[in-house]
Amino acid sequence: xxxxxxxxxxxxxxxxxxxxxxxxxxxxxxxxxxxxxxxxxxxxxxxxxxxxxxxxxxxxxxxxxxxxxxxxxxxxxxxxxxxxxxxxxxxxxxxxxxxxxxxxxxxxxxxxxxxxxxxxxxxxxxxxxxxxxxxxxxxxxxxxxxxxxxxxxxxxxxxxxxxxxxxxxxxxxxxxxxxxxxxxxxxxxxxxxxxxxxx
Amino acid sequence: xxxxxxxxxxxxxxxxxxxxxxxxxxxxxxxxxxxxxxxxxxxxxxxxxxxxxxxxxxxxxxxxxxxxxxxxxxxxxxxxxxxxxxxxxxxxxxxxxxxxxxxxxxxxxxxxxxxxxxxxxxxxxxxxxxxxxxxxxxxxxxxxxxxxxxxxxxxxxxxxxxxxxxxxxxxxxxxxxxxxxxxxxxxxxxxxxxxxxxxxxxxxxxxxxxxxxxxxxxxxxxxxxxxxxxxxxxxxxxxxxxxxxxxxxxxxxxxxxxxxxxxxxxxxxxxxxxxxxxxxxxxxxxxxxxxxxxxxxxxxxxxxxxxxxxxxxxxxxxxxxxxxxxxxxxxxxxxxxxxxxxxxxxxxxxxxxxxxxxxxxxxxxxxxxxxxxxxxxxxxxxxxxxxxxxxxxxxxxxxxxxxxxxxxxxxxxxxxxxxxxxxxxxxxxxxxxxxxxxxxxxxxxxxxxxxxxxxxxxxxxxxxxxxxxxxxx
Numbered sequence: 001x002x003x004x005x006x007x008x009x010x011x012x013x014x015x016x017x018x019x020x021x022x023x024x025x026x027x028x029x030x031x032x033x034x035x036x037x038x039x040x041x042x043x044x045x046x047x048x049x050x051x052x053x054x055x056x057x058x059x060x061x062x063x064x065x066x067x068x069x070x071x072x073x074x075x076x077x078x079x080x081x082x083x084x085x086x087x088x089x090x091x092x093x094x095x096x097x098x099x100x101x102x103x104x105x106x107x108x109x110x111x112x113x114x115x116x117x118x119x120x121x122x123x124x125x126x127x128x129x130x131x132x133x134x135x136x137x138x139x140x141x142x143x144x145x146x147x148x149x150x151x152x153x154x155x156x157x158x159x160x161x162x163x164x165x166x167x168x169x170x171x172x173x174x175x176x177x178x179x180x181x182x183x184x185x186x187x188x189x190x191x192x193x194x195x196x197x198x199x
Numbered sequence: 200x201x202x203x204x205x206x207x208x209x210x211x212x213x214x215x216x217x218x219x220x221x222x223x224x225x226x227x228x229x230x231x232x233x234x235x236x237x238x239x240x241x242x243x244x245x246x247x248x249x250x251x252x253x254x255x256x257x258x259x260x261x262x263x264x265x266x267x268x269x270x271x272x273x274x275x276x277x278x279x280x281x282x283x284x285x286x287x288x289x290x291x292x293x294x295x296x297x298x299x300x301x302x303x304x305x306x307x308x309x310x311x312x313x314x315x316x317x318x319x320x321x322x323x324x325x326x327x328x329x330x331x332x333x334x335x336x337x338x339x340x341x342x343x344x345x346x347x348x349x350x351x352x353x354x355x356x357x358x359x360x361x362x363x364x365x366x367x368x369x370x371x372x373x374x375x376x377x378x379x380x381x382x383x384x385x386x387x388x389x390x391x392x393x394x395x396x397x398x399x400x401x402x403x404x405x406x407x408x409x410x411x412x413x414x415x416x417x418x419x420x421x422x423x424x425x426x427x428x429x430x431x432x433x434x435x436x437x438x439x440x441x442x443x444x445x446x447x448x449x450x451x452x453x454x455x456x457x458x459x460x461x462x463x464x465x466x467x468x469x470x471x472x473x474x475x476x477x478x479x480x481x482x483x484x485x486x487x488x489x490x491x492x493x494x495x496x497x498x499x500x501x502x503x504x505x506x507x508x509x510x511x512x513x514x515x516x517x518x519x520x521x522x523x524x525x526x527x528x529x530x531x532x533x534x535x536x537x538x539x540x541x542x543x544x545x546x547x548x549x550x551x552x553x554x555x556x557x558x559x560x561x562x563x564x565x566x567x568x569x570x571x572x573x574x575x576x577x578x579x580x581x582x583x584x585x586x587x588x589x590x591x592x593x594x595x596x597x598x599x600x601x602x603x604x605x606x607x608x609x610x611x612x613x614x615x616x617x618x619x620x621x622x623x624x625x626x627x628x629x630x631x632x633x634x635x636x637x638x639x640x641x642x643x644x645x646x647x648x649x650x651x652x653x654x655x656x657x658x659x660x661x662x663x664x665x666x667x668x669x670x671x672x
Contacts, residue, residue, distance in 0.1 A: 034435060037384050041366050041374040049366055049505045052446055052456065055514050100520065110530040113640040117520065122532075125514050132516040135454040136353065142452045186523065186534040191648070192570070193637050195629040198583075198619075 053131035057176030060130065063147030067166040070156025073149045077138040086160050104161040107181060120161035124186055126178035129154045151175070286345060287315040321346055322413050328352070329396070331417025334546045334565065339592075340600045341391070342420035344475045348496075349482045350396050350418065352517075353452030356502055360486035363450070365432075365470065369508035372437030379486045382472055385427040390469070390492065393567045393600045395419035395539045397495035397522055400653070401645030404631060407665040412549040415665060416653070419542075419567065421600040424490050426471035429464045438508060446507040446515075447489045447500040457498040458512035459491065463537075467492050470503065493569030493598040494537040495648075497522055524647045528639030539569035541628055542650040543576055543603070543620035554661030557611035562589075565600040568622035572597045575621050578605040582615045589618065597623075614657040615666065628652050631668050 025033045053059040065073075075084065081101055083089045088101035106116030115121075119129060134150045136142050145153070155170040164170070164178060283289035288306075293299045321330035330349040332342055342348075360379040368374035396418035402408045409415035438461070445464050449455040459468070471490040472479060479485050484501030491499050497517060512518065512535070524533040543566035548554060562580070566573045572595050577586040589603035603618065621627040629637075631651040638646070656666035 031386055035385060035431075038375045038377045038381050038432075038435060041368055041376040045364070045366055045376055046368045046374060049448070050368070050507065051454070052448070052507060052513050052515070054509070054511065056511075110525060110532075111527055111639075113527055113642040115525055115527060115641075115643070117525070117644070119520070122525075123520050125519060128514055128516055128519050131513075135456070136452065136516075142353065142454070185531055186519075187526075187531045189533050189536040189538075191533075191536065191538065192540065192624070192626050193629070195627070195633045195637070197627065198630065 051131075051135055053127045053134075055125045055127050055176065057127060057172060060127065060172035060175060061147045062172065063151050064169050064171040065148055065150070065152025065155045066169055067156050067159035069148070070152035070154070070159075073145075073152045074156045077145065077149075078153060081139060086157065103157055110182070110185065118161075119157055120163065120181065122182050122185070124180055124183050126154065126158060126163075126175050126180055129157060130175060283315045284313075284318040285320055286313045287317065288312055289315045319346060321349070322417065329418060331413050332420045334412045334417055334419075334544070335549050335552070337546055337565070340421050340565070340594075340596075340602050341475065342422060344422065344477070344480050344483070347420040347422060347474070347480075347483060348394075348396065348418045350496060351451070351453075351482070352455050352497075355482050356451045357481065358450060358486060358502060363486050363504070365487060365503055365506070367432060367436045367506045367508070369446075369506075370439035370442040370510065371433075371508050372439070373435070375436050377432065379472060382427055382470060382487060385431055387425055387427055388469065389423055389425040389473075390467075391421065391423045391594075391596050392490070392492045392598045393419060393421040393539075394490075394496045394499065395542075395567070395569075397497065397536070397539070397647045398645040400649045400651070401647055403653075403665075403667070404634065404646040404649050404651070405640060405642055405667075407667040407670065410550050410665055412544060412546050412653075415550070416544045418496070419565075419600070421567075422474045423476065424469060424471045425473035425476075426469040426487070426490065429468035429470055429489070430466070432470065433464060433508075436508075441510045442508045444509045444512045446505070446509060446513045447498070447503060448505040448507070449484075449500045450502040450504040455497075455500055455517065456513065456515040457500060457517055458509075458515065458535075459489075459498060460535075461508075463491055463494070491537070493539060495522065495539055498537065522647065524638070525641070526638045527641055528637075536648055539567075540648060540650045541568035541570065541573070541620050541622040541626050542566070543573075543618045543628060544653045545578070545616050545618050545655055548616065548657065548663045549655050550663055550665045552663045554609060554657060554663065556661065557609050560607050560609055562605040562607045562616060562618075564603055564618050566591075566603055566618070566620035567598070567600045568620070568624075568626070569598060570626065571623040573601040573603075573620055574623045574625075576601075576603040577619050577621075578603075578607075579617045579619075580607055580609075580614050583617060586619070609657070609661075611659065613659060616655040616657065616663075617652050619652045 027033060051059070081089060081092060082103050083101070086103040087105065092101060100117060102116070102118050104118055104120045106118045106121030109116045109121060123129065130150055133153055134145065137145070151170045154175060155164065155168065158164045158178060159166045159168070163180065168174065290302065319333045319336055321332065323330045328351060332346050332348045364376040364378055366376045399418040400415055403415055443461050445459045445461060447457055447459055469490045470487055472487050474480065474483055479488060484503065487503050488501040489499050489503050518535065524536050526533060543564060545562055545564040547563050548560065554560065562578055566576045573591060576589040576591065578589045579586045587605065589605040592602040592604060595601050619628045628650055634649065634651050654666045654668055655663050657663050
């Protein structure tokens with residue numbers, strides 16, 4: 001490499017460094033305010049992972065399903081663990097604070113020392129059902145169901161729980177409007193609790 | 200013939216070591232178990248005791264190399280190898296280790312092994328969705344990475360860091376994605392913090408259910424975590440004015456999700472890529488996880504792939520149907536119960552141990568709080584009639600387990616060992632009765648955020664067992 005080339009490269013590097021310094025304010029500690037690290041996320045980058053559904057219906061995709069279409073899908077993909085009657089499967093242990101296999105029943109048990117927590121008795125939002133089934137079910141092939149299948153299974157569970165009519169069509173519009181029995185069952189965290197000092 | 204193992208080592212010492220080891224595995228050790236272990240050890244090792252070989256010049260020169268070769272052969276062929284505890288390799292035990300060359304370094308491939316005599320392992324629940332730290336034998340405050348508790352909702356994914364990106368989008372000025380290499384270029388922070396599952400001791404509220412401290416309290420561990428402050432990344436993307444909640448999403452089969460308030464994200468929240476000085480383990484979220492100091496473990500989403508900035512919480516399954524605290528007194532459930540309250544437990548003596556006889560014991564244990572530092576720990580040995588201040592061992596760090604010690608002379612009569620911690624906010628650990636009075640009884644499922652004072656009963660024979668306060672020793 002000639003001396004001339006080297007000089008040229010050094011000058012270019014100095015110019016680049018000056019440019020970087022000019023682009024970012026540097027704090028007293030010597031750290032820039034922002035860093036030229038990371039890349040822009042494209043619309044496609046976001047679309048590939050943006051699967052969350054919110055209670056107001058944001059994120060619900062096109063598609064539809066009913067109790068009738070859901071019955072067949074449920075029996076194919078869900079019944080092995082959750083039971084044909086949606087009450088779970090005998091001798092198939094619920095994972096501690098993990099999979100609650102029973103899906104329906106339990107209304108009126110929340111003040112009991114043995115509450116039965118199900119989609120019917122406990123879940124505050126129907127949209128959560130769609131979100132969770134689409135992202136994590138069925139257990140042996142998560143994320144494999146079509147949008148119509150997920151709407152259909154949601155409709156089947158909600159109808160079996162007597163929350164919607166068996167003829168109701170579940171889609172992006174109707175699912176977000178379903179009012180769950182325990183919709184008002186949640187309160188903000190009041191802790192830290194004030195306990196009386198012990199001797 | 201050289202002396203056999205049992206002649207060389209005091210049999211009582213060895214018996215005690217084995218007894219301790221078996222007890223820590225959660226299995227009550229019987230005399231038969233221990234004899235069987237000793238017999239097995241004698242049988243396996245006596246074959247190697249061919250006696251001292253005559254010293255020759257050639258042998259001396261070759262000594263080091265031969266030791267290495269012998270070691271390699273031991274790894275490859277010895278049946279005893281299979282019996283080594285996880286993380287160890289079983290080697291023949293010389294009668295006098297000072298009279299033979301030791302192994303050459305490097306047989307571990309450059310990543311160390313533990314002693315073949317150490318047997319501590321995590322305990323897995325029957326459904327293999329959680330594993331528990333062996334607290335009974337814990338020392339100091341740091342949990343080894345391989346013994347840190349685990350809780351998975353869809354198993355442990357295998358992720359190639361070269362293909363992993365963290366996408367941040369939603370209510371931001373510039374949606375961005377970050378690779379692991381990107382994260383490592385940002386200014387980093389290292390902090391020692393505990394992490395605890397909100398279900399820890401949740402089955403203990405109405406009665407004693409777990410026999411050992413590992414199984415009752417082992418869903419809590421402490422590590423040094425290294426990563427980048429989430430606030431640094433949020434500055435990169437630029438938050439919109441109405442940004443209020445952040446959805447964190449994992450890349451596991453559960454595609455685990457929780458909503459996090461923006462205030463936490465802008466204070467001490469970290470994106471972590473290292474634990475205890477090395478890359479986080481796969482079961483801890485490799486290559487990157489969220490870490491929210493002092494908050495229930497499940498919200499520190501592992502295998503983090505996405506942060507969606509929003510104006511409202513997402514109401515995911517894990518923050519509605521799970522990880523909400525049903526108050527049976529009212530029928531209403533507390534939601535977004537993030538902080539882990541102050542808690543402590545005596546780790547020695549604890550369930551399934553046996554005190555050999557009356558005399559001096561140093562009671563020791565761990566205390567921690569999601570709200571700051573531990574201010575004091577009191578210990579009672581007499582059913583809570585009197586309490587004495589335990590000494591706290593430095594360092595006493597905010598949101599980290601703190602080791603406490605308390606001298607005790609056991610007079611041989613039945614005793615009840617308890618500890619109660621107070622954190623720097625002035626909050627003191629409650630009793631079971633206080634928690635039940637506040638929240639109502641729960642006979643099934645997990646009583647989340649259960650931080651009651653733990654009791655270990657000691658009977659006249661020195662047997663220690665988990666005792667509910669409603670129960671006689």
